[in-house]
Amino acid sequence: MKISEQEKQELEELYHFFLTHEKTQKMKDVQMHRGSNTFLHSFKVAKLAIKRALRHKKVNLKAILVASILHDYYLYDWRTEKQYKAHHAQNHPFIAAENAKKDFGIDDEIMKIIQTHMWPFNIKRFPETKEARIVNFADNRIALKEALTSRAHKERHREKELKFIEKLF
Numbered sequence: 298m299k300i301s302e303q304e305k306q307e308l309e310e311l312y313h314f315f316l317t318h319e320k321t322q323k324m325k326d327v328q329m330h331r332g333s334n335t336f337l338h339s340f341k342v343a344k345l346a347i348k349r350a351l352r353h354k355k356v357n358l359k360a361i362l363v364a365s366i367l368h369d370y371y372l373y374d375w376r377t378e379k380q381y382k383a384h385h386a387q388n389h390p391f392i393a394a395e396n397a398k399k400d401f402g403i404d405d406e407i408m409k410i411i412q413t414h415m416w417p418f419n420i421k422r423f424p425e426t427k428e429a430r431i432v433n434f435a436d437n438r439i440a441l442k443e444a445l446t447s448r449a450h451k452e453r454h455r456e457k458e459l460k461f462i463e464k465l466f
């Protein structure tokens with residue numbers, strides 16, 4: 298879909314709002330995928346999701362953007378906090394959605410996208426809307442990439458990656 302300069306600007310501002318928000322900074326302390334963290338991961342997912350979304354006709358870009366930024370907003374480290382360890386994969390989408398609702402007042406559409414982002418791992422939680430499938434796809438793609446690169450590789454590219462997520466477009 299084609300979007301106007303004005304729409305582009307609005308999305309960029311929304312992205313920036315979350316990028317610099319004091320609450321999202323907490324995601325920087327949550328480690329994942331060998332040397333990555335949920336902050337870096339989530340903004341990479343958001344950029345890919347928006348890029349993909351623009352290939353579709355008529356999708357809710359704002360919902361995709363907010364859901365992808367907050368899809369892993371669970372804010373605990375399952376490696377160290379034992380009570381979360383056993384069912385992290387199944388539970389974190391729901392914890393993230395609840396946290397996001399509490400901290401940012403997200404609506405039901407965005408909550409639903411967050412809750413279904415772990416499909417097919419959570420086989421019963423199929424992403425039912427186009428928006429949810431786009432976020433699900435982007436998350437799977439980025440997670441796989443992160444899982445396949447070493448910690449050392451990530452450290453070498455840290456600066457480049459931080460630069461990469463500075464802007465949505």
Ligand SMILES: [Fe+2]
Nearest residue numbers: 368369389414
């Ligand atoms: Fe996740």
Ligand SMILES: [Fe+2]
Nearest residue numbers: 368369436440
């Ligand atoms: Fe994720």
